[in-house]
Every structure is written in C-alpha cells, then in structure tokens.
Amino acid sequence: MPKRRQATSITATALALALLPLAPGAAGEADLTLRDSAPQGFHIGSSVAGGGHLDAEDHPDPFTHDKAYTALLGQEFDSLTPENRMKWSELRPSEDTYDFSLADRIVEFAARKDQEVRGHALLWHQQNPDWLEEGDYSEQELRQILHEHVTTVVGRYKGRIHQWDVGNELIDDDSRLRTEENIWLRELGPEVISDVFRWAHAADPEAELFLNDYSIEDVNDKSDAYLDLVRELLADGVPVHGLSVQAHLTPAAGYPESMEENLDRFGDLGLRTALSEVDVRVETSGEGDGGTEEQLSEQADFYARALQACLNADSCTSFTVWGYTDRYSWIPSTFPGKGAGAIMDDDLKPKPAYGALRETLRSSG
Numbered sequence: 384m385p386k387r388r389q390a391t392s393i394t395a396t397a398l399a400l401a402l403l404p405l406a407p408g409a410a411g412e413a414d415l416t417l418r419d420s421a422p423q424g425f426h427i428g429s430s431v432a433g434g435g436h437l438d439a440e441d442h443p444d445p446f447t448h449d450k451a452y453t454a455l456l457g458q459e460f461d462s463l464t465p466e467n468r469m470k471w472s473e474l475r476p477s478e479d480t481y482d483f484s485l486a487d488r489i490v491e492f493a494a495r496k497d498q499e500v501r502g503h504a505l506l507w508h509q510q511n512p513d514w515l516e517e518g519d520y521s522e523q524e525l526r527q528i529l530h531e532h533v534t535t536v537v538g539r540y541k542g543r544i545h546q547w548d549v550g551n552e553l554i555d556d557d558s559r560l561r562t563e564e565n566i567w568l569r570e571l572g573p574e575v576i577s578d579v580f581r582w583a584h585a586a587d588p589e590a591e592l593f594l595n596d597y598s599i600e601d602v603n604d605k606s607d608a609y610l611d612l613v614r615e616l617l618a619d620g621v622p623v624h625g626l627s628v629q630a631h632l633t634p635a636a637g638y639p640e641s642m643e644e645n646l647d648r649f650g651d652l653g654l655r656t657a658l659s660e661v662d663v664r665v666e667t668s669g670e671g672d673g674g675t676e677e678q679l680s681e682q683a684d685f686y687a688r689a690l691q692a693c694l695n696a697d698s699c700t701s702f703t704v705w706g707y708t709d710r711y712s713w714i715p716s717t718f719p720g721k722g723a724g725a726i727m728d729d730d731l732k733p734k735p736a737y738g739a740l741r742e743t744l745r746s747s748g
C-alpha cells in the first residue's frame with residue numbers, strides 16, 4: 384500500500400524539535416515511539432543483534448538475554464531484520480542439517496509484536512559455512528544444495544517474511560558482478576541469480592524479493608549497474624520486486640544527495656525500494672567515545688535526510704536501521720577509528736538522531 388505523503392523537505396522546525404532533549408514522562412506526542420509516529424503503510428525497522436561480530440565480543444546473545452534491548456525492539460519498530468541469524472553460516476551447521484532455533488525466535492517475536500520481517504540473505508559471498516566454501520562439490524551438487532536451501536528456508540517462513548534480500552552485494556566496487564568472490568556466481572554462472580529468484584518465488588509467492596547492496600544510495604556507476612541488472616531480469620520475467628539500499632553512511636564521505644532521484648528511477652521500473660541497513664558512523668577515539676555534540680547533530684541530520692528521501696520516494700516503504708543501539712553495533716569492529724553510528728547510545732538512551740527520525744516521521748504523517 385502506498386504511504387501517505389505530505390512533506391517534501393525537512394522543515395527547520397522539525398529539525399529544531401528533533402534536537403531538543405526528550406522529556407521522558409511528559410505527556411503528549413513527545414512520548415510517541417518511532418513506529419507510532421510513522422505514516423500509515425510506512426515501516427520503520429531495526430536489525431536484531433546476534434551472531435556475526437558479536438560472537439567475538441564478551442556478552443550473551445542480545446536478543447534472547449538483554450531484556451531492555453529486546454523490549455525496545457518491540458516498542459520502537461514495526462519491522463525486524465535478523466542481523467545474522469538467517470545467513471548460511473548460522474542456519475547451516477552442516478550440509479545435512481539446519482538450525483532454525485534463533486531465526487524462529489525472531490520470527491515468532493515479530494508476530495507477537497505485529498512486526499514485519501525482512502529475511503536476510505540467500506545469495507551472498509560472505510558468511511557462508513566452511514563446509515560449503517571449502518567443499519569439493521560438482522556444479523550439479525552445488526545447484527542442488529542451493530535449490531534445497533532456498534526452498535527450505537523461504538518455505539519455512541512462508542507468509543511470515545514480508546521481504547527477502549535474495550541477492551546480497553552481488554555487484555562489487557568496480558560495478559561488476561562478483562563472479563569470483565561469490566561462490567554461486569563463480570561456480571554456477573550469473574544465470575543462477577534468475578534461478579534463485581524463481582525458486583524463492585515458488586516457495587513463497589507472496590514474499591517480495593529484493594536485491595540489496597551498499598554504495599548504491601546515489602545515482603552512480605554501481606547503481607547504474609543495478610538498473611541494468613534489474614532491467615535484464617524483468618525482461619526475462621524474473622520475479623524481482625525490489626531494490627534495497629543499505630545506506631551505511633558517514634559524514635566523512637558526504638551525504639548522498641541524489642538518493643531520492645535514485646530510488647525514483649527504480650520505482651519507475653515498477654520496483655519497491657527500501658533503506659535496509661542505515662547507520663551513520665563518526666570518527667571516535669575508541670570505546671566509550673559516543674561522539675561530540677557536533678558529530679551527533681550532523682549524524683542526526685544525515686539520518687533525517689535519508690529518511691526524508693525514502694518518504695519522498697513513492698517506491699520506498701521501509702527504513703531499517705542496522706542496529707538501533709551503539710551497545711551492539713558492528714561499526715567499531717568493522718571500521719577502525721569509527722563508531723557511535725546508531726540512534727541510541729550504549730545505555731539505550733536516545734541520541735539526537737532518534738528525535739530527528741521521529742520528527743521526520745511525524746511531520747510527514
């Protein structure tokens with residue numbers, strides 16, 4: 384359903400309001416959560432922390448152990464994406480087995496909280512199990528393994544996963560298909576992309592099937608390459624329904640000014656779009672440095688502008704943050720010298736970016 388739209392730019396008042404400190408306990412609209420502030424038909428999401436980089440850190444699984452963390456996930460968001468729990472490395476301990484335990488918990492929680500789920504991810508060059516990457520399989524066997532995985536995983540969550548990131552990061556920084564790094568493209572050829580979309584569609588005809596990548600916020604060579612890929616897939620009748628832009632942003636790289644125009648050109652092809660992994664990392668001096676006031680205000684501005692671009696684009700119906708809290712963020716361990724990229728701090732307290740998102744949602748609703 385298309386969302387209602389009114390505002391086309393962030394007003395000065397909205398930003399000023401956003402930067403005011405929150406007044407906890409004060410009655411009225413200041414108490415609204417993000418999900419309650421969103422216009423009808425628009426989803427505001429978060430990834431669900433667990434696995435991946437957190438395995439190397441010193442705390443138990445956030446989603447199943449950190450009650451305050453999980454409570455806010457339910458209150459603030461109406462869409463969830465498992466950060467790692469639906470990746471091959473997590474679901475497939477061996478060729479013959481599946482472990483759905485933690486993925487199931489997320490999907491069940493989402494149903495209780497009336498949230499949508501974005502499934503992530505089916506065809507990727509990272510976080511694949513060693514038995515797969517290092518196994519000695521024939522082309523036919525690999526095809527069979529992939530077909531069985533997609534059919535089993537998408538089929539298991541039929542009707543409960545709204546959108547799937549089917550192809551993840553299929554194109555590299557030189558705007559070419561990852562025909563070496565990605566085991567599936569390398570061993571089975573680029574035609575496998577169409578197959579996987581078709582298999583996923585057969586397993587759940589209602590699920591919206593996406594391509595997802597980073598550095599495609601702007602109109603640029605890489606997003607041009609996606610435009611070509613999407614056109615080809617559509618011309619072949621492949622059930623591709625959406626393009627999601629990760630949006631791992633940083634002021635150091637500048638704001639991607641042509642985001643709305645870019646989303647629109649995919650919308651014009653009939654695709655749905657989404658911002659799927661938004662965060663805004665800043666330079667920090669190490670653990671415990673939550674960023675200066677100036678950094679956090681610039682960060683709030685980036686978050687609000689990205690959200691506004693999505694709200695403005697008719698095709699863009701969800702905005703998902705990649706970790707709503709700095710407590711569990713993947714940024715410090717992935718980008719040395721960077722951190723504090725989330726909308727809540729280590730103590731789960733809202734940062735200026737939280738208020739900026741809420742005001743942007745409210746002023747467009």
Ligand code: XIL
Pocket residue numbers: 434435436437466467551629660713
């Ligand atoms: C990241 C997770 O956040 C980490 O926990 C993990 O160690 C590595 O992957 N693009 C994607 C996501 O599509 O799956 C990645 O998530 C971040 C970049």
